[in-house]
Amino acid sequence: MCITCSDTAVEVTVVELLDLGFAVVETGSGREEVSVALVSAGVGDRILVHAGEAIARLENS
Template sequence: MSEGAKEGSSKAPSQVGESHSLAPRCVTCQDEAVPVTVLELHADAQALVENGSGQRALVAIDFTPEARVGDILLVHSGVAIARLDEERS
């Protein structure tokens, strides 16, 4: 038994991708993903986006090629990892 583990403990170990927070998280590293709004699309698979605080940045949209102006994307480390449906945003 590993150090710190208690015999008979009812708590299961965390699963890959499991999050204990309501904030959207990257399934690989568990860092928080940030929701942003697409302002402009660029031909080089990038988009100009803005977060809720008004900060703007260029992000890669290779994983979200369906992104359109006005969409809400989840961004992690400068890469859009998901597009939120209207009912989730």
């Protein structure tokens, strides 16, 4: 949960890396473009996204 706005980050999967620190992700209800400038993520990685910005890469379990 975000400490500034109380929203929850969403878990998504990276499906394509784009230029300039952006990626296309699968949300479960469609695809969206998000910034991955703050995390090291690759295709297939699960990441947490809040307000269009990736904030963490999740470990594979």
